[in-house]
Amino acid sequence: METASPARVQALAEAGVPHLPPQYVQPPEHRPAPSSHPAAALSIPVVDLSFASAADAVRAACEDWGAFHVIGHGVPVEILDAMRGAGLAFFRSPMEDKLRFACDPARGAAAEGYGSRMLANDDSVLDWRDYFDHHTLPESRRNPSNWPDFVPGYRETIVKYSNSMKDLAQRLLQIISESLNLPPSYIEEAVGEVYQNITISYYSPCPQPDLALGLQSHSDMGAITLLIQDGVGGLEVMKDGMWIPVAPLPDAVLVILADQTEIITNGRYKSSVHRAVVNAERARLSVATFYDPSKSRKICTTPLLVSRDEPQKYRDIVYGDYVSSWYSKGPKGKRNIDALLIQQ
Numbered sequence: 001m002e003t004a005s006p007a008r009v010q011a012l013a014e015a016g017v018p019h020l021p022p023q024y025v026q027p028p029e030h031r032p033a034p035s036s037h038p039a040a041a042l043s044i045p046v047v048d049l050s051f052a053s054a055a056d057a058v059r060a061a062c063e064d065w066g067a068f069h070v071i072g073h074g075v076p077v078e079i080l081d082a083m084r085g086a087g088l089a090f091f092r093s094p095m096e097d098k099l100r101f102a103c104d105p106a107r108g109a110a111a112e113g114y115g116s117r118m119l120a121n122d123d124s125v126l127d128w129r130d131y132f133d134h135h136t137l138p139e140s141r142r143n144p145s146n147w148p149d150f151v152p153g154y155r156e157t158i159v160k161y162s163n164s165m166k167d168l169a170q171r172l173l174q175i176i177s178e179s180l181n182l183p184p185s186y187i188e189e190a191v192g193e194v195y196q197n198i199t200i201s202y203y204s205p206c207p208q209p210d211l212a213l214g215l216q217s218h219s220d221m222g223a224i225t226l227l228i229q230d231g232v233g234g235l236e237v238m239k240d241g242m243w244i245p246v247a248p249l250p251d252a253v254l255v256i257l258a259d260q261t262e263i264i265t266n267g268r269y270k271s272s273v274h275r276a277v278v279n280a281e282r283a284r285l286s287v288a289t290f291y292d293p294s295k296s297r298k299i300c301t302t303p304l305l306v307s308r309d310e311p312q313k314y315r316d317i318v319y320g321d322y323v324s325s326w327y328s329k330g331p332k333g334k335r336n337i338d339a340l341l342i343q344q
């Protein structure tokens, strides 16, 4: 159990607070823009993995967006629905049950379990979000007794979903490698043994959604993130300096390139900067599956994508050092990866 238990956002929302508490008020420059900007007409690419031309579509999507929907991915819809259903059943359960699985603040910001705030420092604006984080791979980290026991089938659902997302992520990393003329196993081998976390995010209705963010602007730190969501909408990706809403596409899986893929590919493919906005009426659920290196893994740019015309952009880095610098500084609207830029 948490000692200095931070208020869960869901408890604030359900108590019907009429105004956004001050810790959640974003500075004006970070507040969500009115949704009427012209770029809202753009929408992120959809790649059908069952097409023979998938690698070409993936290349275009990675170069232009760093994020794309995949359909024809072969993961049974029942597995996606079971995952969303288990997540929703958890968040709809009584607070006292949920708090039995609260993450342990003594274990730092990345602890497994039910939590609300991602960053350790007290000065940052809080996200209007609660989450449940699961450590799912390698199997030595997988301890289902840390996961809810009061939702029937919950633990089995997580295990099944974890395995399906691992397979899909590996298939995508192969296609991404091939799309850059690298050997198919290149990125997977550069990442090494996969450390997978699954985070269910729950964004309660917000009394003043124009002043808040569900999740502040960031890029994901690992190699690749696979995200599913419900039909509510709220995720936005940054493209050419503008925030573009990602409209939910039923049964698709959203692929988000993360920082280590950018480092390995020498910036040919950029990690996607994204955030979640909230609304006043409907709760929203998403499930993000992170495919990360181990903390001790050294991540290096492939020499195959370094040349006189394209010199190495980023310093090699031990992944654990990268993660600690993120948790100590926070995203601050900037990409962590910029700290690794080699001065040309």
Ligand SMILES: O=C(O)CCC(=O)C(=O)O
Residues within 6 Å of the ligand: 199, 201, 215, 220, 227, 229, 234, 235, 274, 275, 276, 286, 288
């Ligand atoms: O809820 C979402 O749509 C985004 C979640 C996300 O970006 C994350 O957990 O890193």
Ligand SMILES: [Fe+2]
Residues within 6 Å of the ligand: 218, 219, 220, 225, 274, 288
């Ligand atoms: Fe993210």
